[in-house]
Amino acid sequence: MKFLCVQNLTIRFGGVTALNNVSLEVNEGEVLSVIGPNGAGKTTLFNCISRLYNPDRGKITFQGQDILKLKAHEISRLGIARTFQNIELFTNMTVIENILLGRHIFRRSGLLSQAIFYGKAWREEIGHRRKAEEVIDFLELQVHRNKRIGRLPYGVQKLVELGRALALEPRVLLMDEVSSGMSLEETQDLMIWIKDIQEDLGVTIILVEHNMRLVMGVSDRIAVLDYGKNIAEGQPEEIQSNQEVINAYLGESNAVVRS
Template sequence: MAANGLIPQKKEGGVLLKAEDISLSFGGVKALSNVSFEVHEHQVLAIIGPNGAGKSSMLNCINGFYHPQEGRITYKGVTRKQMKPHDAAAQGIARTFQNIALFKGMNTLDNIMTGRNLKMKRNFLLQALYLGPALKEELEHREFVENIIDFLEIEHIRKTPVGKLPYGLQKRVELGRALAAEPDMLLLDEPMAGMNLEEKQDMCRYILDVNDEFGTTIVLIEHDMGVVMDISDHVVVLDYGRKIADGPPEEVRTNQDVIDAYLGVSHD
């Protein structure tokens, strides 16, 4: 499936998420119109398209930040009504952001620890005492987070405030925070924007490793076509809020509509 052929054939599962006829508008501006696609388990799906095509809006709909006026989203077989972002998180959807959205007042470790919040059940009175079950819980999760820190090779910046980190490392910490939630589905909004080649290669490796080792389904938005063609199993192309193509990378690459959209052929 994967174009570079280096990654072993992996088995894709059933439909994890199904978006049907999603339409979203702000006032008079249509951000998405009648977009439908499916995400399969263990898949790496890329959403591509020119700027303003509605890619980020699509992610925002999936994790409940925007509520589409029309259409349905079915996740894990349940068609949801209005859903809040924290409900989406509770159901195993984690994400990173186009403009890094780390918690600037905290260090790397604490930022990633926030990703474990949903899994921490002790109440605040026990936490205030920092004893017994609360301490045990804290240490267990610290260990889990340390594993992520190892995996992403960011041990040296464990205690550094994230605001002081360079861009590439911030992106990595953000990925770490999303991974800490042990998501079933990971939404990545331009994970490689503004990175140099080496950083991009590292990031690709992390994404593929996550997909391979934990079987996490990944939906990503990316502008670098080389990267998209290399790592994704499936590509959805948006233009002006409409879906213009949907298929395996090699098929999308030769699609005339897609070429037109990227080369800027006028729309009727």
């Protein structure tokens, strides 16, 4: 059984066919990058997997289960988490508060039970906080822990987005342009964390990125979309030398980028 499988996905917005019969298979434990020019349909693909969009046609299965039958909150319970291309954090809240919010799907005790079974709710809360602190340590966000999101540089906000998704303890992580707005140094750290998330945490990653050095450095496989269609799929070296991909997206200069 395939781990995550997208079959013949089509979605239209008025006259625009954002995805046109797109198929993709993701193996458990791999980093699969999805690349392509602006408007190729990459974010739309993530929006379909995370159930924000309803495709017109096609099928998406996770471990054999048809996830198009599920609602967005049920997708996160299955262990599929994502970051957003346009940051979706609470800007008036602190880093730790935003990361704790990533744990909301695990919360069992409501306000009433918190009042009655105070001890149980308290233990649950401690567990959530411990997990959030682990994420803060993992992404080396300690110095920013109590700062409000709105006061942080964009690159750090992107990391907090990643932290909020990791707090979900996902099995699959969809990362949408996490490196955009990051400095060279932050991007180099991000490359290491992506490999750590894959290898140490055992998370399967689907990466949407325009930074080809990052893509070529961390990907096991790469799928290429152009105008909502699959145009290529393969190992980084194959993609870099694929003439159709070079013409549609990479250009001759990027084609020689090495990790």
